[in-house]
Amino acid sequence: MSNIPKEFEPSFIAEQSASEQHMYRAEVSSKEPMASVLKNNPEIYFVTPKGRKDWGNWAFKPGAYYDTTIGSKHDYWRDEDLPKPSKDIARLRSDMLRWGYCKVEDGMSAEQVATIRQRVLDQAEGEKLAGIAQRTPSGQNINCCVNKGRCFELFVEQHPSIAQGGPLVEQLVTEALGPGWVCTSLIAAISLKGGVPQALHQDQGNALDSRSPMTINILTAITDVDETTGGTLIIPGSHLVLSEAVRQGKPVGKLPPAINLEAKAGTMVITDGRLLHGTGINHTDNPRIVMLNGMQQPWLRQQENWMLSVRPEVLQRASEKLLHRMGYQATTGTQTNEGHGFGARGLPGEAAGATVDFRLADDVGEYHRVGELGPYSSESELNAPYTLREVVGRARAGGVSAPVGIGERGLV
Secondary structure: OOOOOHHHOHHHHHHOOOHHHOOOHHHHHOOOOHHHHHHHOOOOOOOOOOOOOOOOOOOOOOOOOOOOOEHHHOOOOOOOOOOOOEOOHHHHHHHHHHHOEEEEOOOOOHHHHHHHHHHHHHHHHHHHHOOOOEEEOOEEEEOOHHHOOHHHHHHHOOOOOOOOOHHHHHHHHHHHHOOOOEEEEEEEEEEOOOOOOOOOEOOOOOOOOOOOOOEEEEEEEOOOEOOOEOOOEEOOOHHHHHHHHHHHOOOOOOOOOOEEOOEOOOOEEEEEOOOOEEOOOEOOOOOEEEEEEEEEOOOOOOOOOHHHHOOHHHHHHOOHHHHHHOOOEOEOOEOOEOOEOOOOEOOOOOHHHEOHHHHHHHHOOOOOOOOOOOOOOOHHHHOOOOHHHHHHHHHHHOOOOOOOOOOOOOOO
């Protein structure tokens, strides 16, 4: 070890690596745009969550960002042509570009809403009884919904049988993100009386200077939402203001006031991931339920670890579309498994990039991974039932060769 050059020693490297010498220091350490948002908009602040004993006991500050109403009642916004519920795709496109959100009218029928609402309420109660409910500052979340009812599996797919407006929603998401996008999570968010408002934030945590979103959220109202029930707080148009400030390297100045989202049950609200938003205050005695369905570029890490969390029976019956949405379809740059997926395009059902069989094999203790091999390896080691060999073989059996030639012997 004494022959190691001093330039490789941790102590020497540390001496040569003061923070001012770091590459991309300004970009990596920048807290913009939120630093200037908070500095120049003091009415926006973090409301400390309360524990069970103090639930509901927090100081409401008049004039704070959450002390607001819906756009049509707000002095600042009432004369603006803010998004209205619509089935007109041209209007929805226009609203997304200008305001950062649009409202798909009757995206779910009354019957579809009733199905989801009952499943959410039953699951919420069951998780409380089991002692595993996730309490949030505003109420309760139900996570990884895809495991908790067939209706949720269909919801991830935006299947018309559970979301009649699904095809229209998918078209708008594809226009925003491009083809191949995946689902990052599906959460049922329940807001209860006494909860605190969520701090305004952006869901897109990177590429904040982008001219188009990297993430899209679909907020589906399962109950009516408005200023009384805890309608999501948003600042219309903030997606453009913040992105432009980052591109120009300038601080964000004074922002327009936030409003509460207004949407009847069944409305599917599509939001740009750069839009400032947060959970509002539920002033009523009834739970406010919103389904949060995030979509994103396939190269971003998903919020929900679908690779581990999805139940085997869900994977076994999953459609090619659902598997793709959850990220079980590899491309060269994402989710390859022991090399399987290099060169794949990430298309639903594409055998050259399908990875679900690795997970299903692991579920039953039969995932045989390739380990150390060499010219000294025994025949039994070389001919072991490696899962990789089986998956590639099935892909080839369908007339699809493995993109990088996995399975060929004698390569130099």
